[in-house]
Amino acid sequence: MEPTKNGPILAVFASSKGPGDPERASLMSQTGTYFAKRRAQLVCLVEGNSIPIPLITAARAAGGSVQIVADTSFVLPPALKGVTVEAQEDQAARFERVSALADGLVALPGSLWSATELFGVWSTGKTKGRNLPVVMLNRHRAFEVMRGYAADVLSPGLPGHERAIQFADNIEDLWSRISRLVSEAR
8 A cells, every 4th residue: 555645544553352342343433434534544553363353344334445464374354355464574574564654643442452562663663763643542531541651751752742642532533633643744
């Protein structure tokens, strides 16, 4: 998937594994549809069997473009037939590829695993000189700890941290923030 003038390329981090809020699949579906209707192209990092199927199927149903960057053990489920999959041998290569593809990073409430992947991609981008903006959907205070971390730990060492990492309360706000930050970064 190459960048187009249609919309930003957004890496979306959402987990379908682990304990969670019953709204998780619904939030993924709503986000996939909302972003696709605004011509965003989505990139999903898949490691093992953790794949945000509701996000991907909703985006595709709304006419959106989705690419998966996965480990070599990943097998595409039949429901996702036709989705572009790029396999990378090791995690560092996957993180680098996602950070190279994306214009911005979006986190949906999920698991600690998806937050760890987000941080891995973001920090890989930083080491390569990319300043990828991050917006987290703080639904039901899912990322409140990260908000505190950003304010207390990142603020002294990352000038302009409030422009690099933001928090949204709903999907419309999420889109507004990430699309603005990506546009400003271009």
